[in-house]
Amino acid sequence: MHSFTRKLFLYHTALFAGGFGAITVEARTPTGTVSLAYIARLYSMKTKLFGKKVLMENKYNKVEIETNSRRAYINGVMVWLHAPCRKHGNEWTIREVDFKGSMDPILRTYAYAPKRMPRLVVLDPGHGGRDTGSISPKGYKEKEIVLNISYKVKKLLEAKGIRVKMTRTGDTYPNLDVRSTYAYKVGADLFVSIHANAAGASSASGVETFITASSGYDSTNMYGQDQDTFAFKNNTYDAMNSVLGFSIHSNLVKMSKRDDRGLRRARYSVLKHTRCPSVLVECGFLTNPHEESLLNSPSYRELVARGIANGVLGYFTLIKRSLR
Numbered sequence: 001m002h003s004f005t006r007k008l009f010l011y012h013t014a015l016f017a018g019g020f021g022a023i024t025v026e027a028r029t030p031t032g033t034v035s036l037a038y039i040a041r042l043y044s045m046k047t048k049l050f051g052k053k054v055l056m057e058n059k060y061n062k063v064e065i066e067t068n069s070r071r072a073y074i075n076g077v078m079v080w081l082h083a084p085c086r087k088h089g090n091e092w093t094i095r096e097v098d099f100k101g102s103m104d105p106i107l108r109t110y111a112y113a114p115k116r117m118p119r120l121v122v123l124d125p126g127h128g129g130r131d132t133g134s135i136s137p138k139g140y141k142e143k144e145i146v147l148n149i150s151y152k153v154k155k156l157l158e159a160k161g162i163r164v165k166m167t168r169t170g171d172t173y174p175n176l177d178v179r180s181t182y183a184y185k186v187g188a189d190l191f192v193s194i195h196a197n198a199a200g201a202s203s204a205s206g207v208e209t210f211i212t213a214s215s216g217y218d219s220t221n222m223y224g225q226d227q228d229t230f231a232f233k234n235n236t237y238d239a240m241n242s243v244l245g246f247s248i249h250s251n252l253v254k255m256s257k258r259d260d261r262g263l264r265r266a267r268y269s270v271l272k273h274t275r276c277p278s279v280l281v282e283c284g285f286l287t288n289p290h291e292e293s294l295l296n297s298p299s300y301r302e303l304v305a306r307g308i309a310n311g312v313l314g315y316f317t318l319i320k321r322s323l324r
């Protein structure tokens with residue numbers, strides 16, 4: 001047994017000792033990677049290669065991974081990998097960090113969930129005051145739209161008995177450090193920053209959700225560019241960031257009916273410094289004519305708010321189940 005094989009073997013045994021019983025399969029892949037065949041065996045999934053995708057499926061879940069790509073789909077929802085799925089010998093592999101920190105927490109939340117129910121949600125309406133955020137061609141301001149959506153999310157969550165606080169309640173600008181510090185001071189159990197997108201091309205459309213990139217890997221929106229890849233306080237929550245991000249993103253896509261741009265990774269200040277599971281949602285593009293009018297309409301804002309609130313409620317339900 002080569003030393004890297006031994007290390008991987010020990011890691012897998014430790015990781016799955018609870019959920020799967022002792023695993024005695026050797027993974028013959030390079031250190032830091034795990035083969036899709038191996039993952040499929042762990043989940044008792046059937047595997048097939050379909051065009052450029054590897055499909056893995058059991059009775060409960062379906063995972064699709066594009067080969068030589070960072071795109072993966074978990075139960076139909078796009079999740080960006082930190083690094084592309086690559087072939088080593090005969091095996092398609094992904095990085096261990098994407099399996100251990102993302103796919104497995106999403107599929108087996110009970111093995112990662114905190115041992116007590118979350119109590120307080122902090123919502124962070126982006127921008128405010130002198131910082132308007134993006135401005136649409138017709139002059140709609142991101143700071144106003146996201147404050148309105150945040151109030152709708154607050155109302156929906158409070159109707160379900162969940163405590164909610166906001167980093168701003170009016171047209172003010174708490175700086176980015178103040179927002180993370182506020183969440184910590186009030187004892188936030190989860191943090192959701194709410195934004196609207198802008199792009200140079202008016203064709204760009206859809207919704208996307210960000211969580212902190214794992215240490216050592218690029219942000220998905222700055223892939224291959226020079227950037228820091230250090231660990232931050234929020235990386236302690238990598239697994240639950242994925243669970244919260246996936247729950248919110250899948251509900252956001254479902255309710256908004258917009259294009260799915262995926263659950264992505266970025267070291268945004270309000271994510272990386274926040275000391276609880278944290279997510280940043282982009283509710284559509286102010287630079288896309290159709291989405292500009294949607295973002296200006298109360299009915300679309302309500303749908304987006306429902307998507308976010310349902311995602312938070314879904315996260316609460318997953319933790320509640322894991323505590324039984």
Ligand SMILES: [Zn+2]
Nearest residue numbers: 126133195196
């Ligand atoms: Zn913004």
